Amino acid sequence: MKIRATQAIMECLLEQEVDTVFGYPGGSILNVYDELYNYRDKITHILTAHEQGAAHAADGYARSTGKVGVCFATSGPGATNLTTGIATAYMDSSPVVFLTCNVAEPYLGKDSFQEVDITGIAMPITKATYLVRDAQTIPDVMREAFAVAATGRPGPVLIDFLKNVTAPSVEIDYEFVPWTQNRRLGSIKALADAHELKAPEPNSDDIDILADMIAQSEKPLLICGGGVVRARADKEFRELAEKLDAPVAITVMGGGGFPGGHPLTAGMIGMHGSQASNVACNECDLLIAVGCRFSDRVALQPETFASQAKIVQIDIDRSEIDKNVLTDHHIVGNAKRVLELLNQRLGQYSHPEWKEHILPLRQPSIPRVSEQLTPKQVLETIRRLAPQDTIVATDVGQHQMWSIQHFHFDYPGQLLTSGGFGTMGFGLGAAIGAKMGNPDKVVVHTTGDGCFRMNCNELATVEHYKLPIITVVFNNGTLGMVRQWQHLIYHERYSETTLDRGPDFVKLAEAYGLKGFRVTTQAEMEKAFREALSAGCGCVIDCMLDMDEMVRPMVAGGAHITDFLLH
Amino acid sequence: MKKEFDMTRKAYTLSILVRDVPGVLSQVARLFSRKGYNIESIVSGETDRPGVTRITIVVHGDEVMISQLAAQCRKLIPVLAVKLLDEKSSIQREFALIKVQAADRNARDEVIQMANIFRAKIIDVSHETLTVAIFGEREKTDALTRLLEDYGVLEIAKTGTIAIERGRSTIYDDNKIKEEYNYGKNVL
DSSP states (O other), X not given: OEEEHHHHHHHHHHHTTOOEEEEOOOGGGHHHHHHXXXXXXXXXXXXXXXXXXXXXXXXXXXXXXXXXXXXXXXXXXXXXXXXXXXXXXXXXXXXXXXXXXXXXXXXXTTTOTTOOOHXXXXXXXXXXXXXXXXXXXXXXXXXXXXXXXXXXXXXXXXXEXXXXXXXXXXXXXXXXXXXXXXXXXXXXXXXXXXXXXXXXXXXXXXXXXXXXXXXXXXXXXXXXXXXXXXXXXXXXHHXXXXXXXXXXXXXXXXXXXXXXXXXXXXXXXXXXXXXXXXXXXXXXXXXXXXXXXXXXXXXXXXXXXXXXXEEEEEESOGGGTTXXXXXXXXXESOHHHHHHHHHHHOOOOOXXXXXXXXXXXXXXXXXXXXXXXXXXXXXXXXXXXXXXXXXXXXOSSHHHHHHHHHSOOOSTTSEEOOOSSOOTTOHHHHHHHHHHHOTTSOEEEEEEHHHHHHHGXXXXXXXXXXXXXXXXXXEOSBXXXXXXXXXXXXXXXXXXXXXXXXXXXXXXXXXXXXXXXXXXXXXXXXXXXXHHHHHSSXXXXXXXXXTTOOOSXXXXXXXXXXXXXXX | OOXXXXXXXXXXXXXXXXXXXXXXXXXXXXXXXXXXXXXXXXXXXXXXXXXEEEEEEEEEEOHHHHXXXXXXXXXXXXXXXEEEEOTTTEEEXXXXXXXXXXXXXXXXHHHHHHHHHTTOEEEEEOSSEEEEEEEEOHHHHHHHHHHHTTTOEEEEEEOOOEXXXXXXXXXXXXXXXXXXXXXXXXXX
């Protein structure tokens, strides 16, 4: 069947069961948007305030639903505005397909208006990039892009269409193939054939070896990493933890992979990790890390990390093995499948003394005595009033660490945070994506005054699409995390971190047509949050906090994992 | 058991088999610049298989760094195989064209003699110059170049090192590591 090239782009989205896309139009992508107009009943387009917001929204949609996110942008500045969002998705292995259009073939490479080599720019921050110069290749490229984004270790992919390829006069041969049936066709087949790919299955001997190591261990520790979340392997991981009867340390990206309130939870591990997790890491004799790449925020000092333990790494990406921390054994595979096979081989273990030694150490850090509203009070209020399955999107910094420490995440996709790239301004976009993907769930966006100022323009999107997202601003008038470092390490030289400036976030919310609240006590917070929950529209709660609040505990970068700078 | 690495810095040769898709060479080369390592030489050419290109890269470093580079390389979707080749188990050659000043008969005779000793060939002659083509190991090219410098080397064009394993084993051979990396590429 002959159809328009742009029609094929839309049909290929439908093949992938895409019903929501995020984006921003412009000159080069006009033809695609013109076609989208024909498909407006089938594909909902969310117009954000800025391309970066669209990128984060598509990312948040992907993280919270487990589906592939889709984001549109035009050439030049539209495309470069995506880059922070692409890098954020890449560092946290989030599957997003970015579609951009470039100038037409005759203008390519001539520094034409709004021209940029986006496939070149995006190369280091994507799994793959495609430049489409021939309309006939559209179905192949689209199908391959979605397959690459979603399979293996997930990640972002970028497709750049030349404008002439999308011209209304261009027609191509096309046949609709649902994504479940396209894996043995065209360029996907060519890719699979070139690599001689077989249906993936973890190495059975490797799993036997781990089962033996477990049998010999007296002090095992499990680390729940982002791979558990991406593979939606929470049930299998929980079964493993319970069979092993071992404490579980959770990374920032692993939030939601193991229930935060489970009796085996030792808490977060790493720089702001709990004493239980960090001490367990230092004293265990077997460390099993699932979907965790031992980033420098977890393995602060790689050479002494878990120095008494045999280290076992389970990861889908072979290049992560022995990258940051040298391991004794590894299993390459999808966390869900590896754990399924491992659990079949394991009996019930019991480690009462080891647990008794570690788990009591997870008591919360000592709160600072303050007459002002504290972060803890804010978070406790949210936790008490919001439904247990509330999705939490954070920005980056102190409020992010506090949010992860205080909330209990129970399922993959409940916590949306930029763990790898540490992108300030990620939260609001991500919350928009999450709300679009999970209309029945409450979505709370926690942010700081520094982060919020970066991308608060997306409040326009929140208002326009009537998304009842609750933004809670931890307003301490400073870039809190940087200030904390300046306080502890830079001799209280607060260089350019004090944010003694506007806007008034309550008035800002109102200017965008949303509700704003300013709270200075826990009672006010409770009242405001209750009201926000039932408001039916986006709300901003501006929580006035002391600027000297710190994230506790803390281990300095590069220091030994139990060498706490703050308790 | 944890892996142990040889920390002495030396030249490593990486043979990389890639699918010939647009941008693949810059994708591979980028990995080296990302870590701030200089590529000593890089050669890219066709293979016996259609659509498959072989890239040979020589880089100086220690084993930790080389295994990281190889790992990042293997992870790239168009990369089919990466093999670290050492001098013992592989044959490594390069090809060079050297344009030498040789204005008088004496100089010309000497350069021709020298080329013969090195089993190099004279491939172009002019009134003032000779162009020598030499094929062999890098040391051999370097030795000839040093000798020719006495006459005045006007320019050199080199291919960089290409390498192939000795004996029956090839870069196509299946192994566990290939299987493990394929997990990350599995689009099925």
